[in-house]
Amino acid sequence: MAASRLDPKRRYRIAIGCEGSANKLGIGVIAHPVDSGGNPVQGLEGQDDAAIVLSNVRDTFVSPPGTGFLPRETAAHHRNMFVKVARRALADAGIRPDQIDCVCYTRGPGMGAPLSATAVGARTLALLWRKPLVGVNHCVGHIEMGRAVTGATHPVVLYVSGGNSQVIAYAGRRYRIFGETLDVAVGNCLDRFARTLRLSNDPAPGYNIEQLAKGPFRNKKWRETDDDEGNTGQRNDTASEPEREPLLLDLPYAVKGMDCSFSGVLTRADEWAAHMRAGRLAPDGKNLITPEDLCFSLQETVYAMLVEITERAMAHVGSNQVLIVGGVGCNERLQAMMGQMAAERGGSVYATDERFCIDNGIMIAHAGLLAHETGFETPLVDSSCTQRFRTDEVLVAWRRD
16 A cells, blocks of 8 residues: 555545546545644645645546447446456555545436446445445536636636536536537537547547647548458558648537537538548648548637637626636647637636546545535435536535635
């Protein structure tokens, strides 16, 4: 067991968090400093009173290229890996089960079968260790982890992931949703298009779209090829072609107030992919359409939509801070576009790296411990999961502002 990083002269409350709402199983351990009276002290990142991440372990279910992850197969992965990941989280943290104050788990939203599989593991730990159980809203977990890591105080939150796209701001002890997708989430749009191009799901389809969108952009005709595992893709044997400017292909731009829609964007991107496979020229009449052009066009369009609705929310609530959370929040192009908008308004953008923006157990531990410190816990009989758990359903009792 690794040595704990906790100061033996200080007191802490400790939580273990279990996250499994999609294809990532994450378990992490966090410690919150408390004062001499046992009251929680909430400091910002870099301060002496900041929360301490003791471990953050994650294991991802990766499906073959061109496919998504099915709930049943994903749940089986979480069941098979739960004990291994939990043991490693405890070992990395350097603590014993008797030092833990509560066991936290993702109650929702998410995919039903993976949520249930992870909840069973969390209930088992709570019963074995005789610790209280705390159900956590996945979205609130992302927000609180982002606030803790970046030090953002009163930001407009852009929460973008495979299953959610929301513009959020805090008011009246709740995280209020000011805008959201009207159909599919932006991450789902990207993942679905990655399947159209038969991109690898390792480490993530959205990441591989991001890399293609960076170029280089060269004329090359699409040719299907099979690898040893039967996966198809494009032969990239045209490196001698001169580089050119990326093609910004026409895609629907669907923004309605502070809401947006991505399904039409995806449909049109699929149509452009069909043109590419047929070897048709781009609308300029001289360049071939390539996967790089498609990924570039898709990113530029959907991220411009997100920047617009975020800016509108900033003006509405009077904030000059933007906090980007969720798996899509790792995207460097999205961060750059948001940063340009915020700079023009005299504001700033806050974002985390892949340790915290991608689904993880530590965000569930952190949000759960914040709730537990107010006296909240989830009775075992009520520890069900739900695929629909709105961000604004949660009373944020731990915030005093």
